[in-house]
Amino acid sequence: MHPTFNEKNFREICDQLSVKDYHFKEIIDKHAYPPLWSRPNNFASLIHIILEQQVSLASAKAAFVKLKKKTNSIIPAKLLALSDAELRECYFSRQKTVYARALANALVSKEISLKKLEKEDSDTVRTTLKKLKGIGDWTVDVYLLFVLHRTDVFPIGDLAMVNAMKEIKELHKSSPKEVLIEIAESWRPYRSIAAMLLWHHYIQTRNIKL
Numbered sequence: 594m595h596p597t598f599n600e601k602n603f604r605e606i607c608d609q610l611s612v613k614d615y616h617f618k619e620i621i622d623k624h625a626y627p628p629l630w631s632r633p634n635n636f637a638s639l640i641h642i643i644l645e646q647q648v649s650l651a652s653a654k655a656a657f658v659k660l661k662k663k664t665n666s667i668i669p670a671k672l673l674a675l676s677d678a679e680l681r682e683c684y685f686s687r688q689k690t691v692y693a694r695a696l697a698n699a700l701v702s703k704e705i706s707l708k709k710l711e712k713e714d715s716d717t718v719r720t721t722l723k724k725l726k727g728i729g730d731w732t733v734d735v736y737l738l739f740v741l742h743r744t745d746v747f748p749i750g751d752l753a754m755v756n757a758m759k760e761i762k763e764l765h766k767s768s769p770k771e772v773l774i775e776i777a778e779s780w781r782p783y784r785s786i787a788a789m790l791l792w793h794h795y796i797q798t799r800n801i802k803l
Contacts, residue, residue, distance in 0.1 A: 595714055597742040598786060603629045606744070606786045613779060616761045617787065620794045627793030632739045634707050636700055637667035642735045643692050643727060644685075650803065656684035669697035692727025699725055715743050738785050747777050747784040754788050757795040 598606055604626050611618035632638040640660070644653040657667075660683040664671040672680075672693055680690045699705045705725070710718050718741070719733045734748035748754055749770050758773055759766060780787040796803065 595741075596744040596782060598629070598744050598783075599742060600629060603786065606783050607790065610780060610783055610787055610790065614787075617790050620761070620790050624793055624797040627789045630739055630789065630792075631742065634711060634740050636669050636672075636697070636707070637661075638740055639696055639707075639732075639736060640667055640672070640693055642732050642739075643689060643696070645735070646689070646727075646732060650801075652684070659683040660685075669700045672697045673701070688727065692725075695726040696728070711741060715741075715746065738788065743785060745782045745784050746788070747774070747780075748788055749774060751788070753795045754791045757791040760798075761791070761794060 607617070607621060607626055611621055632641070637657075641653065641657050644656045660672075660680075661667055663675070663679065663683055675683075677687075677690055680693070685693065700707070705721060710721065713721070715737055718737060719730070722728045722733050722736065723730070729750075731748060731750040734746050734750065737743045737746045738748065755770070755773060758764070758776070759768060762776060764772065777784050777787065795801075
């Protein structure tokens with residue numbers, strides 16, 4: 594089994610991190626515990642993550658909702674049946690249309706099984722998904738964290754998390770990622786939950802409505 598977090602152990606892990614690092618205690622004292630953000634292990638969730646690449650969560654959500662209205666259920670066959678123009682109406686860029694089709698084809702051809710990925714270690718999940726066009730480390734990190742609930746993922750490519758970390762640690766804005774990775778070493782084996790606490794700080798301090 595690969596270590597995962599769930600409703601039962603999530604707050605307990607937050608508390609353990611608060612003992613390791615007082616900045617996390619400050620986040621919880623000020624903003625309460627973060628929600629346990631979670632998504633089902635299906636095609637729709639991965640499409641949603643692809644839509645979130647390099648855009649605001651609000652624009653990604655708008656595209657996702659539009660796609661859902663058009664297809665009723667977001668499954669590979671229904672997405673593949675849409676023309677490029679129809680996907681464009683759902684706010685898909687040319688690139689994201691290519692990525693979404695590549696993922697849908699990989700699932701239809703059984704080149705990839707999301708069910709099987711649940712049993713694989715995180716490195717294998719990363720290697721498998723990164724073979725697909727348009728899926729890089731950030732997309733895999735979000736999938737491992739939000740969908741598979743692996744406990745020790747550190748999404749260093751996520752700007753919101755990085756900015757939150759620089760704020761709470763009072764680091765210079767130009768601090769290189771190597772510095773952040775080194776600080777996060779002390780949060781092992783729960784860097785995923787640390788990331789959630791950092792996102793929580795980012796969202797609350799900016800009053801972002803999800």
